[in-house]
Amino acid sequence: MARQSSRLESKKVNSELLTLTYGALVSQMLRDFENLEEVNKQLERIGYNMGVRLIEDFLSRTNSGRCLDMRETADKIQQAFKMYLNVQPTISNWAAATDEFSLIFDVNPLTEFVELPADVSNLRYSGILCGCIRGALEMVQLEVQCQFVQDQLKGDASTEIRVKFIRRLQDATPAGVLIITSFVDVHLLISRSVLLCLTLLANTYAAIIAQI
Amino acid sequence: MTIYNLYIFDKYGTLLYYGEWNRIKQSGITKEEEAKLMYGMLFSIKSFVNKISPNDPKEGFLYYKTNKYALHYYETPSGIKFVINTDTVSTSVKEFLQQYYSKIWVEYVVKNPLWNGTAVTSDLFKQKSDEFIKQSIMF
Numbered sequence: 001m002a003r004q005s006s007r008l009e010s011k012k013v014n015s016e017l018l019t020l021t022y023g024a025l026v027s028q029m030l031r032d033f034e035n036l037e038e039v040n041k042q043l044e045r046i047g048y049n050m051g052v053r054l055i056e057d058f059l060s061r062t063n064s065g066r067c068l069d070m071r072e073t074a075d076k077i078q079q080a081f082k083m084y085l086n087v088q089p090t091i092s093n094w095a096a097a098t099d100e101f102s103l104i105f106d107v108n109p110l111t112e113f114v115e116l117p118a119d120v121s122n123l124r125y126s127g128i129l130c131g132c133i134r135g136a137l138e139m140v141q142l143e144v145q146c147q148f149v150q151d152q153l154k155g156d157a158s159t160e161i162r163v164k165f166i167r168r169l170q171d172a173t174p175a176g177v178l179i180i181t182s183f184v185d186v187h188l189l190i191s192r193s194v195l196l197c198l199t200l201l202a203n204t205y206a207a208i209i210a211q212i
Numbered sequence: 213m214t215i216y217n218l219y220i221f222d223k224y225g226t227l228l229y230y231g232e233w234n235r236i237k238q239s240g241i242t243k244e245e246e247a248k249l250m251y252g253m254l255f256s257i258k259s260f261v262n263k264i265s266p267n268d269p270k271e272g273f274l275y276y277k278t279n280k281y282a283l284h285y286y287e288t289p290s291g292i293k294f295v296i297n298t299d300t301v302s303t304s305v306k307e308f309l310q311q312y313y314s315k316i317w318v319e320y321v322v323k324n325p326l327w328n329g330t331a332v333t334s335d336l337f338k339q340k341s342d343e344f345i346k347q348s349i350m351f
Contacts, residue, residue, distance in 0.1 A: 056288070056318050057318050060310075060313050060317075066289045140289045
């Protein structure tokens with residue numbers, strides 16, 4: 001698998017191949033699930049699982065560090081779209097608190113030959129993109145909400161993905177070790193057994209002092 | 213110059229991979245125990261370093277050095293942690309770890325669809341990782 005992908009790296013994959021394969025996948029899913037909501041959910045999930053891995057590739061190629069605010073994050077997402085899909089969405093419609101923005105696409109390579117029949121008008125055809133953004137950002141400790149608000153497939157003027165910042169995920173604390181905030185407000189890491197010893201010592205001292 | 217050993221942790225502190233070369237003296241505790249202690253120490257050093265920093269730290273903790281060896285630490289924004297012990301004269305280890313991340317970790321672990329986020333067992337990865345380390349000028 002990995003060897004194959006490094007061979008492909010110098011060549012570019014034909015975008016029509018991607019469009020058609022993706023179309024085949026979605027229509028097969030529609031047939032298999034027979035339920036629009038389920039298909040929407042699964043597409044998002046596929047995207048999420050892709051994003052979780054894609055972020056590592058993105059980070060290693062661009063050598064980028066942590067983003068300090070959402071504007072920087074938006075730029076990186078734009079850069080990633082350019083890198084992986086060769087489209088450059090416009091970033092606009094910032095919310096006043098700069099925690100919410102839109103990615104506006106003039107063209108969406110996934111929907112190039114697509115027409116939605118009337119009976120599946122609730123299908124979020126490119127839902128995989130939202131999942132991808134959400135998965136990728138979750139790996140860098142950002143929880144976001146991501147959804148389509150406009151879609152050319154549904155007759156809107158442009159395609160717009162709305163990304164909303166929910167919260168920063170905390171750095172995970174190690175399992176099996178205990179973290180104590182001491183009175184000097186420095187995080188000390190003490191294993192359970194050491195902690196037990198300290199408690200015992202403290203109790204002994206207390207007993208000695210009580211005797212005096 | 214020498215590379216002694218390498219630990220790779222995920223963002224939850226699970227040991228994903230361990231490799232050693234030229235390590236003559238063992239610590240005398242099990243590998244799991246050692247990894248746990250290592251992660252615990254790094255975790256507290258990292259948070260202490262960031263706390264004590266006089267201005268907003270960008271990268272935080274990078275390495276420490278004793279008179280026998282140096283421990284280098286590289287953390288990706290996604291929380292994968294690479295820890296490598298070298299001798300004290302090795303230079304630009306940080307760049308080396310970045311290269312290791314993009315050329316070995318991403319290629320042979322992240323892009324391997326069978327990897328499920330736990331300790332790495334792939335033989336191809338082990339082989340490539342070993343080659344990469346042995347080819348480096350530090351080895």
